[in-house]
Amino acid sequence: MVKIERNLILGKRNTTLVKALICDSTTKEPMQAFVLELDVKKEAILNIDLQNKTELEIEKEIEERLWEGKLVELRVLAGSKGVVLYTGIVSYILKERIHIRELKAKGNIQRRKDVKAKFTAQSELCCISADIPGEINITLRDISAGGIGFYADKEDIEKLIIDEEYQTIFDGGDVSIALRFVLRWFTEMEDGKVNCGGEFNGLKNVEERVIRKFVFDKERQERKALKEEMEREEELRALMKELEKEKQIEEEKS
DSSP: OOOOOTTSOTTSOOSSOEEEEEEOSSSSOOEEEEEEEEOTTSEEEEEEOOTTSOHHHHHHHHHHHOOTTOEEEEEEEOGGGOEEEEEEEEEEEETTEEEEEEEEEEEEEEOOOOOOEEEEEEEEEEESSSOOOSOEEEEEEEEOSSEEEEEEEGGGGGGOOTTOEEEEEEEOSSOEEEEEEEEEEEEEOTTSEEEEEEEEOSOOHHHHHHHHHHHHHHHHHHHHHHHHHHHHHHHHHHHHHHHHHHHHHHHHHO
8 A cells, every 4th residue: 555645644534635636548638636535445535626617617527538437547746755646447426526446556656746836827928048029928827946837829929939048027926026938848729829838947046935935825725725615515514414304303293
């Protein structure tokens, strides 16, 4: 049995909300989730991370990609242990909650990479390593201490050159900083946008601290929101049980 973290108590509710990825046989991105329970001898219970999607969108995606009896791969982000890999079979689905049985631990597949924080912010981009005139309007989508992700308009695609160095302004909440990065890839999308990814090259200590604090704050907000949602669900279930009990008492009296 592979131990994840001391705080991830096997067989008991996990209150630290460890992150995980559910991978299926499609070429789509893995579905992000939070681990609620994980016991290799029994099952794993996960809550799909809604991110910026509605519950209806998540339910539709689950219906298309997951179903009872389907074999999936589970990647648990286990802190200093890196990413721990499991395989298992989907046994039960209730809205965004997924139960996976017949877990088989496959060991660690990689060291943990820098955690990304997803967000949306408008900014501008300029190339500083080549003679490319003008600035590019972009929408920042995620950031980590390793790099940055953003969307650009397709009309600016000629200004996007792989391996050239760019600069943009990032608002870290308490302070705004100028970040330099090397553009590593971009992909044209059907909605007229260009999805891009850049790698930081030689972050200054103060820049790295600003980014890591921003990522930590975002993670804490996500965990707090999900924990509050789970507590509301528990309260609702308790209320429904109480109402059902009162109904049975009334029926017995009559």
